Amino acid sequence: MTYPITVYLADDHQIVLKGIASMIELDPELRLVGCTTDSKKIIKEVARLKPRVLALDLVMPDIPGLEIIRSIRKMRSVTTRVVIFTMHKDVSYVAQALQEGALGFVVKDADSACLIDAIKAAARGEQYLSPPFTMQKVRDYQKRLQSGENDAGIFDRLTRREREVLIFVAQGYTNNEIARKLDISVRTVERHRFNMMRKAGFRNEADIVQFAMRQGLVT
Numbered sequence: 083m084t085y086p087i088t089v090y091l092a093d094d095h096q097i098v099l100k101g102i103a104s105m106i107e108l109d110p111e112l113r114l115v116g117c118t119t120d121s122k123k124i125i126k127e128v129a130r131l132k133p134r135v136l137a138l139d140l141v142m143p144d145i146p147g148l149e150i151i152r153s154i155r156k157m158r159s160v161t162t163r164v165v166i167f168t169m170h171k172d173v174s175y176v177a178q179a180l181q182e183g184a185l186g187f188v189v190k191d192a193d194s195a196c197l198i199d200a201i202k203a204a205a206r207g208e209q210y211l212s213p214p215f216t217m218q219k220v221r222d223y224q225k226r227l228q229s230g231e232n233d234a235g236i237f238d239r240l241t242r243r244e245r246e247v248l249i250f251v252a253q254g255y256t257n258n259e260i261a262r263k264l265d266i267s268v269r270t271v272e273r274h275r276f277n278m279m280r281k282a283g284f285r286n287e288a289d290i291v292q293f294a295m296r297q298g299l300v301t
Contacts, residue, residue: 168190
């Protein structure tokens with residue numbers, strides 16, 4: 083593997099961004115080629131700079147982290163590996179990130195060395211999960227989804243857009259605000275919202291919020 087490992091960093095908090103950037107720059111095996119708090123810049127910057135690893139906050143403004151991963155995977159000329167770092171500690175986030183193609187998942191309150199280890203593992207093409215997660219926990223979660231042991235199976239039956247709308251609704255966003263965030267029409271948001279509620283059997287917004295909290299999708 084060629085050294086140093088080029089890294090692009092994206093987080094929506096400037097203070098966090100600077101702290102991690104300083105940590106990366108201290109490691110002789112890593113070279114920071116760019117960083118941003120603006121999710122709209124990430125895909126273009128990755129396409130231009132072609133970093134070996136993108137360290138990405140899962141919850142970015144305007145464009146969700148999972149959507150960014152999907153866009154990068156579609157670019158044939160880019161082989162950038164993705165490491166997710168986030169404050170969210172629910173195993174459902176880990177399973178979704180790995181399913182979309184991320185190689186690493188690090189929670190923000192883990193030891194700072196975990197993110198560096200995850201970046202280096204991803205550069206080698208290896209998976210890395212920070213404590214408290216393990217691949218066994220991810221597999222157990224996926225088995226529960228398949229067996230329908232709990233209402234997490236509801237989330238699995240929704241389309242990608244329906245899931246995004248569910249999370250935004252649970253966070254208190256209006257249909258107009260969701261439309262702007264997803265860059266779709268209000269009518270399309272209303273359709274996704276109706277289908278999501280029908281599939282899940284939700285009667286009102288309170289049902290959506292309670293479900294999202296049980297699944298760790300919102301706090």
